[in-house]
């Protein structure tokens with residue numbers, strides 16, 4: 001895929017300047033070498049500011065065609081887009097597999113889930129509109145309350161869910177009447193190419209502007225310019241903070257952020273071990289652990305930890321590694337070329353400080369992969385305890401008192417979700433009451449996950465700013481306004 005254009009002001013603008021090559025970490029030759037998939041424009045500051053100009057003009061101080069458009073017409077644009085998007089399923093799914101190495105079932109799920117997300121957003125938006133048709137009267141003041149857009153949104157998506165997570169920002173932002181400049185992540189970027197024309201012909205010009213390039217070259221100048229009203233980003237808090245600080249009026253910038261997490265599993269001594277193990281495997285290894293919701297540390301009660309470790313390690317070793325389209329491949333090539341070396345660093349650090357790799361295949365490397373290493377016992381001085389590994393390494397920590405994992409969670413910089421495994425309701429009930437005050441979702445006898453997307457997706461501390469369910473995202477990208485009048 002050679003992406004020769006970018007979308008600004010309703011035009012697909014040809015680009016003949018600098019380009020960046022996009023590689024897949026999957027080899028298509030016997031001897032390993034990354035496969036060249038295509039290239040994207042490497043836009044500069046000038047083009048980035050032109051994209052911002054287009055979004056600002058389309059918003060036009062709130063009097064643009066889009067922010068003033070009737071709800072029914074805005075919905076028609078969104079429906080037109082999703083209808084065209086559905087025809088691109090095969091192409092997009094193929095690119096998802098090649099670009100980020102997501103296996104076929106998960107790539108298909110990501111596409112279908114995104115389509116559902118758009119339809120659900122439309123339905124929720126219709127309900128919001130119905131609700132806003134009501135008038136209120138309090139103490140002689142009549143009010144017509146409705147939700148209005150915030151302005152111009154800079155939208156930056158992640159590589160691990162380049163479609164679902166990105167669209168979960170972009171779609172609600174657009175439907176609420178905001179305009180946007182959207183820059184896809186470095187990986188999972190070509191899969192937007194089949195959708196560019198649908199964006200172009202579904203929305204009025206300037207409503208959605210899609211640019212390519214390095215964050216520092218394009219996103220930083222856009223923030224410095226000061227005309228962005230909302231920073232919508234799924235990714236790392238470092239990037240979010242750096243971009244926020246570039247904004248000359250950062251205090252009034254609205255932030256919608258999905259950030260890091262270090263979701264723990266807590267396996268109590270009365271847990272159903274079969275269930276706990278299978279859920280922990282799914283939670284820690286699906287998409288190679290490259291999910292913000294992945295289980296990134298397992299706390300297991302000391303009375304059952306030996307049995308847990310033996311059975312868990314065997315089942316991790318039984319996971320099949322293969323290319324994304326291979327039948328039953330659960331572990332797939334890592335899209336970031338430097339990820340295997342980073343994971344190896346974490347393993348080396350932990351083993352130097354006393355942990356052991358307890359599964360036979362743990363740490364085995366191929367050119368683009370490192371097999372999940374189950375590390376035990378992990379202690380607080382190890383990097384893998386502190387850092388969000390976002391890849392195939394699984395730290396296990398034994399505990400004797402439930403206060404130990406609770407203390408760690410309270411001290412952690414993160415607070416997204418937890419998985420709790422146990423049977424005794426008398427123990428679980430008070431524990432759940434505490435856990436919901438430390439994180440935002442407690443998964444009882446199941447692994448952590450974002451979906452279904454109608455449920456609130458957020459986090460405490462450094463894990464999130466704002467909430468992103470279908471319903472909440474519409475609210476995150478809008479503000480409650482009202483027209484008041486007095487009885488005369």
Ligand code: G3H
Pocket residue numbers: 160161165290291292293448449450451
């Ligand atoms: O990377 C974070 C994603 O939102 C995770 O979503 O739990 O559905 O895999 P998921």
